[in-house]
Amino acid sequence: MTAPGQPRLIAFEGLDGTGKSHLTRVLAETLGIPRAVTPGDLYRGVRAPLHAAGGLASYLMYLSACAWAVESAQRSGERALVVDRYWFSSAVQHGWNCGASPAEALSAPCLPHSLLPRPELTVLLLASREARLNRLSRRPGTGSQLGDPGPRYEEYWTACAALLRDDPRAGGAVLVLDTTESDTGRAMEPLLAHPVVRTIADPAVRRLAGRGAKT
Known part of the structure; x- marks a missing residue:
């Protein structure tokens, strides 16, 4: 449940190359709401x-960036916000750094999803490793390995995502x-057909979503 005055949150999570930047930008423009990328220029x-x-300093930086994005939108009186990476990505990275199991990463003593405002919808983007690396290789001025933490981390992230999907913490x-x-x-x-998105969208977008859900 969104607290009074707090913007309604749609959080996108995914490894580099799964399309977070593009899809969050398109969705924010479609809905007419702001988009935040964490940790952003502030950091x-x-x-x-x-x-x-x-370690902890890195973990707290990312959580602080998430809190800053939501609080900034709230101060501006925004009704909703699309976030490119939220608490889940931070928890997974911290769990990996600490050598924790996927279950431990999502149930640490300092639960980020208890400290931060909770999204009404979390969108998990998955793509094949081949597709991700191909996209990363086409980014201007970058090599194919930019943003690729390696197959072991990819397996770890996917295991954490399965836990979140089955038990949406x-x-x-x-x-x-x-998004392969x-x-x-x-x-x-x-996305447009999802009930959370439809309640945020204006009537014209809701009609578009309704048609998309029937096809």
Whole structure:
């Protein structure tokens, strides 16, 4: 349940190359609501060293970025917010850094989903490793390994995602989308048809979602 005055949250989670940036941008523009990317420019000067060091300092930086995004939208009076990476990505990365099992990563003593506002909808983006690396290789000025933490971390992330999907600790609905195919329209149809998205959308978008759900 969204607290009074708090923007309604749609959180996207996924490894690099699964299409988070593109889909969050398209959805935010379609719904006419802001989009936040964590950790964002606010942490530009400290992100690299803290991320490389891992540990609690890195974990708290990412959680702080999530809280900042929501609180900034709330101060601006926004009715809803699309977030590119939220508490789940932070918990998975911290669990990996600490050598925790997937179950332990999502049930740590300092539960991020108890501290942070909970999204009404968490969208888990999955894609084949081949598709992800192919997309990363096409990013201007980057190599195919940018954003690729390796197959072992990918397996770990997928195991955590399965736990979240079966027991949505995010506090709201979980929608899993396979973005191996690059057809944006195919991925947008179930998004626009989802009940949470439909209650945020204006009437014109709701009619579009309704048609998409019937096809």
